[in-house]
Amino acid sequence: MASSRLVVEGLEAGYGAVRVLHGVSINVEHGESVVLLGSNGNGKSTLIKCIMGIVPPTAGSIHFERDGERINLAGKSPQEIVGLGISLVPEGRRLFPALSVEENLLLGAYRAAARARLAENLAFVFEVFPALRERRRQLAGSMSGGEQQMVAVARALMTEPRILLIDEPSVGLAPILVIRMIAKIKELKERRNLTVLMAEQNFNQAIKIADRGYIIVHGEIAFEGRSAADLKNNDLVKQYYLGL
């Protein structure tokens, strides 16, 4: 039985002299949707970047458990981590603006393993996002924010992920598009049997797909909510996060 699990323990990281994460421990179980909540500058993106191998942690460990095999992600390059089955939808989308939508998607399937299933995956993402099929020849940089976010999600799916990391999918999108995007992510998760870790500021939208979540404040896990309701009714959320 295929299983994927992500375990982060005592993670510390920062940029130069600035320490951002102070002993963060989280875990994401197979098939779960876990949200990382917190306002700007609390370390959500840094945590995601550490998992992805973009920012090297200074202490702590990150393990990916795949079908019972425990793989240490520390010191691996992003490209190797993608190869293991973890894919990122980056904050701000970060598409290749001078390339067409289709080329952006094909780049997601650069590795041999993903390339083997290229045709099926391409058909799948075009089915999920029909707008992308129509605009496959258009330059990614010339699309609207909502369409770009679709390309970013679709590109991540082309890598054949087991775990999908999504960093701030709502940034720069109109509220209606945020709602649609969150619904799409939920649909994708169910259809592709994905495990999702999502960093998001938009509390009300994020908890719509959350099985559970963490609230991260000043680089520390301030609260662990075992369910969406747990997160919603928490005093910390009101205090630190909603500013009530």
Next chain:
Amino acid sequence: MKKISPFWIVVVAVIIAGLVFTSTVKNEYYFNAAYVVLQALLMAVAWNVLGGFTGYVNFGSAGFFAVGAYTAIALDKAFGLPLPLLILASGTVCGLIGLALGYLTLRLKGVYFAIATLAMAIVFETLVVNWAYVGGAKGAYILTPDSHLWFDSYIQMLFMVMLLLALAAIAVSRYLNSSRLGRGLAAIRDDEVAAECAGVPTLRLKLISATVMGVMMGVAGAPYPFFVTFVDPVSAFNLFIAVNSIAMPMIGGTAHWIGPVIGALLVGSLQEIITVTVSSELNILFVGLMLVGFITLAPQGIVGLVRKFRGRKP
């Protein structure tokens, strides 16, 4: 039957035209001029593989070119190897230098990478200046071999050699541009971190790109000693070679393989005409002005202008 691309028809036509040219035209000046333009074309195509496709600006093109030329001088003096072997050797040496340079410096970004390549050229120039075997700072005289196949003169043969090398480089560059590898390079140029996160093996692709560039530049430099018959470090490491290698692709357009070809043919030919009709000193001024003009008015080069004119998305 597989359809033959028009590209290969043009290649064959150009080779035939070159052969006709050598058998009908007697004035050696034309071969000299054509050689200079083709050499610049080869350098521009080479620069574009790393600078245009991958987005890493190399200011040390003259270094690669000169190492190619001096490799040929050294091996010619030591073993008297025939030209094809010298070209092969220069390509190999400069390919390895490209690989090493890539390994050491491709983690640098933008202007830091450009400075590193410039520094590399200076390092090699210093080495050559102090290497007496190849003439050191005084320079080296090279005797042109007596044999020139069926051609009327040696320069005719050199012209044909350079034509074939340039065509080969264009073919490689065209393949890189349109292949999966080229798409990976374009992703690196657009957003390297995003490329890495999409699973593109960025370091490997950059190393391939730097190596291909090195091979092409080394190959461009190998016949140079036989063309000028006197090589000194100042002329071989001339900054003008590096400037031309950047200016020509920029003027033609860097994102497409045809860009450096158009840029080199246009700028190179105009340079030759200006040298003859006005003054060789004004050449550099002319390239500078053209570059400034294109960067301000048409930053995507001639290829970009054509696309804009046609109203097509690139």
